[in-house]
Amino acid sequence: xxxxxxxxxxxxxxxxxxxxxxxxxxxxxxxxxxxxxxxxxxxxxxxxxxxxxxxxxxxxxxxxxxxxxxxxxxxxxxxxxxxxxxxxxxxxxxxxxxxxxxxxxxxxxxxxxxxxxxxxxxxxxxxxxxxxxxxxxxxxxxxxxxxxxxxxxxxxxxxxxxxxxxxxxxxxxxxxxxxxxxxxxxxxxxxxxxxxxxxxxxxxxxxxxxxxxxxxxxxxxxxxxxxxxxxxxxxxxxxxxxxxxxxxxxxxxxxxxxxxxxxxxxxxxxxxxxxxxxxxxxxxxxxxxxxxxxxxxxxxxxxxx
Amino acid sequence: xxxxxxxxxxxxxxxxxxxxxxxxxxxxxxxxxxxxxxxxxxxxxxxxxxxxxxxxxxxxxxxxxxxxxxxxxxxxxxxxxxxxxxxxxxxxxxxxxxxxxxxxxxxxxxxxxxxxxxxxxxxxxxxxxxxxxxxxxxxxxxxxxxxxxxxxxxxxxxxxxxxxxxxxxxxxxxxxxxxxxxxxxxxxxxxxxxxxxxxxxxxxxxxxxxxxxxxxxxxxxxxxxxxxxxxxxxxxxxxxxxxxxxxxxxxxxxxxxxxxxxxxxxxxxxxxxxxxxxx
Numbered sequence: 001x002x003x004x005x006x007x008x009x010x011x012x013x014x015x016x017x018x019x020x021x022x023x024x025x026x027x028x029x030x031x032x033x034x035x036x037x038x039x040x041x042x043x044x045x046x047x048x049x050x051x052x053x054x055x056x057x058x059x060x061x062x063x064x065x066x067x068x069x070x071x072x073x074x075x076x077x078x079x080x081x082x083x084x085x086x087x088x089x090x091x092x093x094x095x096x097x098x099x100x101x102x103x104x105x106x107x108x109x110x111x112x113x114x115x116x117x118x119x120x121x122x123x124x125x126x127x128x129x130x131x132x133x134x135x136x137x138x139x140x141x142x143x144x145x146x147x148x149x150x151x152x153x154x155x156x157x158x159x160x161x162x163x164x165x166x167x168x169x170x171x172x173x174x175x176x177x178x179x180x181x182x183x184x185x186x187x188x189x190x191x192x193x194x195x196x197x198x199x200x201x202x203x204x205x206x207x208x209x210x211x212x213x214x215x216x217x218x219x220x221x222x223x224x225x226x227x228x229x230x231x232x233x234x235x236x237x238x239x240x241x242x243x244x245x246x247x248x249x250x251x252x253x254x255x256x257x258x259x260x261x262x263x264x265x266x267x268x269x270x271x272x273x274x275x276x277x278x279x280x281x282x283x284x285x286x287x288x289x290x291x292x293x294x295x296x297x298x299x300x301x302x303x304x305x
Numbered sequence: 306x307x308x309x310x311x312x313x314x315x316x317x318x319x320x321x322x323x324x325x326x327x328x329x330x331x332x333x334x335x336x337x338x339x340x341x342x343x344x345x346x347x348x349x350x351x352x353x354x355x356x357x358x359x360x361x362x363x364x365x366x367x368x369x370x371x372x373x374x375x376x377x378x379x380x381x382x383x384x385x386x387x388x389x390x391x392x393x394x395x396x397x398x399x400x401x402x403x404x405x406x407x408x409x410x411x412x413x414x415x416x417x418x419x420x421x422x423x424x425x426x427x428x429x430x431x432x433x434x435x436x437x438x439x440x441x442x443x444x445x446x447x448x449x450x451x452x453x454x455x456x457x458x459x460x461x462x463x464x465x466x467x468x469x470x471x472x473x474x475x476x477x478x479x480x481x482x483x484x485x486x487x488x489x490x491x492x493x494x495x496x497x498x499x500x501x502x503x504x505x506x507x508x509x510x511x512x513x514x515x516x517x518x519x520x521x522x523x524x525x526x527x528x529x530x531x532x533x534x535x536x537x538x539x540x541x542x543x544x545x546x547x548x549x550x551x552x553x554x555x556x557x558x559x560x561x562x563x564x565x566x567x568x569x570x571x572x573x574x575x576x577x578x579x580x581x582x583x584x
Contacts, residue, residue: 049402054479057471062452062459064444064490067471067479 003112005044009076011083015124015228016117018087020180024213026200027128027181028088029237030220035086037232040075043085046112048072051093051105072109074116079230085120087113092179106180110187117193124194126227127181128220131199132207133168136266137248141201141216143223144168146177148189152196159223198223205263206248215241312356312411318383320390320416324519325488327392327408327423329473330378334495334504336426340511341393347523350382350391354411361397361404379404381411387519390415396473405473405480420448421481421488422518423474424511426504429494432556433506433539439514440492444478448487455514457491496556498570502578505531535578542577549573 019031048069056068070090077084093105117125131144142163145156156162165175177185181197188195200216218237225232252260326344328337344350355378358364362377369375379394390412397404412418431437440458443449452459465471474490481488491514493507509528516523543550552562552570562570 053401054471054476056465057463057475057479059442059461059463059475061449062442062461063446063449064442064475064478064482067475 002047003044003116004047005074005116006042007044009043009078011076011078011085011120013081014076014083014085014117014120014122015126016085016087016113016120016122017126017128017224018089018113018180018184019128020089020092022092022179022181023130023132023207024202024209024211024216026130026202026213026216026220027198029212029214029217029240030198030200030224031086031126031128032088033217033221033237034224034230034232035075035077035088037236038077038079038084038230040077040084040086043074043076044116045074046072046109051109052091055090076120079228082228084228084230085117085122087116089180094179106183107187110180110184113184114188114191114193117188118191122193124196125184125188126224127184127195127197128224129177129179129181129197129199130202130207130213130216132204133201134266135201135203136263137203137206137215137245137252139267141219143219144199144201145223146175146185146197146199148185148195152194156196159226161219162223203266205266211247212244214244217241311359312354312407314354314411314414316351316353318351318353318385318390318415320383320385320388322417322419323383323388323390323412323415325390325392325409325412325418325421326515327394327421327474327477329423329425330393330395332424333426333428334500334507336493336495336504336507336511337424338393339503339508340424340515341391343508343512343527344515344521344523345382345384345391345393348384348387348389348521350384350389352380353383353415354381355379356394356404356407356411361400362395363398379408383415387521388419389519390418401473401476402480405477406484408477409481409484409486418481418486420451421477421486422515423477423488423490425472425474425490425492426495426500426507427492428497428500430556430561431494431496432553433496433499433504433535434553434557437494437507437510439510440494442475442478442490442492444482444488448489451487452489455518457514497567498574499578501571501575502535505535538578542573546573 017031017034019027021028048071052070054067054069057064058066058068072087072089075086075088093109114125135141140161142161144165145159145162146165147153147156153164156164176182177197185195185197198220200220202213202216206213214237218234218241221234221237255263326341328341330338332338358377367374367376377395379392382391382393383389384391392408409418427440438456438458440461441452442461443452443459449459478488478490491511493511495504495507505528509525509532512523512525512528515521516525543553548569552566555562
């Protein structure tokens with residue numbers, strides 16, 4: 001079980017950005033877009049066979065040519081003053097039947113990622129994912145920031161469109177970050193490394209969708225570039241988010257009117273201004289989600305046919 | 306070795322080198338297990354080692370099959386006279402890379418592995434009467450050359466379709482190649498409607514190849530009796546359910562059945578060809 005580095009560049013004050021697939025691939029799309037736009041170079045990889053079952057076998061003329069595993073690669077980019085290391089994984093080392101990393105394998109992988117961070121002198125780690133929120137897909141997704149040390153809070157309060165857990169009604173600053181996004185924060189804390197998880201809001205009714213949500217990825221990317229002090233062309237991700245929103249609008253338009261009425265209430269909730277007559281009860285929420293789930297299951301079946 | 310993961314030897318057979326044959330219990334149509342059990346019985350192979358399930362298998366309860374509680378097992382048998390080591394195992398649910406390496410480590414603890422073969426069934430849309438060939442995938446050009454001397458299909462082109470994963474046999478071949486062990490995965494096509502009832506033709510063909518490859522000298526006439534019995538059952542079933550004959554004729558002439566016809570064929574075969582059922 002190990003790390004394979006292709007090169008060992010001297011990096012100046014690097015920070016590490018890590019991401020994995022998750023709900024709407026919000027973090028993955030954001031961080032990978034940044035990596036691509038900055039044209040980061042390959043740095044190394046975590047050998048996958050101890051963590052993952054292979055994805056694909058290639059057989060040609062009766063001979064097994066290759067077995068392809070999920071990739072877990074490191075990249076680096078030198079920027080003005082603050083160099084970047086990216087860790088981009090195609091899968092989380094999940095236990096059978098689970099979507100997110102947990103258990104010994106997840107802990108081992110978190111430590112391997114941090115080993116690379118420490119080797120190159122990283123003082124700070126970012127992870128990124130989705131925050132399931134009572135918001136509407138027409139609203140601008142906010143970015144939830146969760147640090148692993150209280151000393152980071154004042155800084156995070158200064159970024160645009162960024163909120164802390166305590167800013168979200170009813171949470172009292174508490175919550176849960178599943179999978180490696182959360183685990184890496186915790187392991188970094190025990191190893192004395194600053195870490196922040198940056199999460200883009202995804203509407204509660206889209207959480208179970210088998211589709212990307214680039215609108216939230218764009219919000220994450222805006223915050224990340226602000227924090228890192230790098231500038232990139234946002235037109236690709238903006239176009240992607242617009243196309244995605246049109247598709248969601250189309251599906252939304254086909255929802256039963258009662259479900260739509262209920263979901264429209266989320267526009268008010270996300271503005272933190274809920275009047276007595278517009279509040280969504282637990283019963284409403286369950287009915288809305290059941291309606292949406294039924295609707296989209298039907299849609300997926302039709303696609304398959 | 307990782308904590309909690311271990312194996313136990315019951316004896317240490319003495320061999321200069323061996324061919325390793327591996328089958329997985331969850332195999333399509335139980336082809337691998339049926340073949341291995343028959344070979345083990347005929348060769349009087351001796352159990353010499355077992356991998357402990359902890360760390361590889363789900364241990365939160367037991368699976369019940371045919372009214373009997375099962376338990377995951379990975380057993381190693383040896384037939385020194387034929388220079389064979391035979392592994393009969395459930396497919397692990399975790400730590401696959403470690404498991405496959407352990408499988409090779411245990412065998413190499415006895416003697417160097419000359420070559421490795423996995424045996425498995427493959428569901429196809431052919432009729433049981435259609436002549437079939439064993440299909441082989443090698444993990445090296447050298448092995449491909451060896452295989453081409455036999456009556457096998459050795460020109461497969463395949464890529465795992467999206468949403469599926471490679472088989473454990475392919476994974477084992479890859480691990481073996483990394484350790485410079487040449488190997489082949491043998492796949493026997495089986496008609497989809499005999500997956501549950503079993504396919505003695507497929508068993509016979511596979512044992513026949515192993516007989517030839519390793520000079521085993523095993524009597525395979527027992528499979529002819531089974532084939533005969535199955536033919537009779539299917540004939541009686543065709544007399545009783547007239548559509549059955551039409552389904553089989555279509556398959557014999559490479560005409561696809563509708564989904565409904567497929568379902569009916571499977572239903573009839575499963576209902577009437579089971580071990581204890583007589584049409």
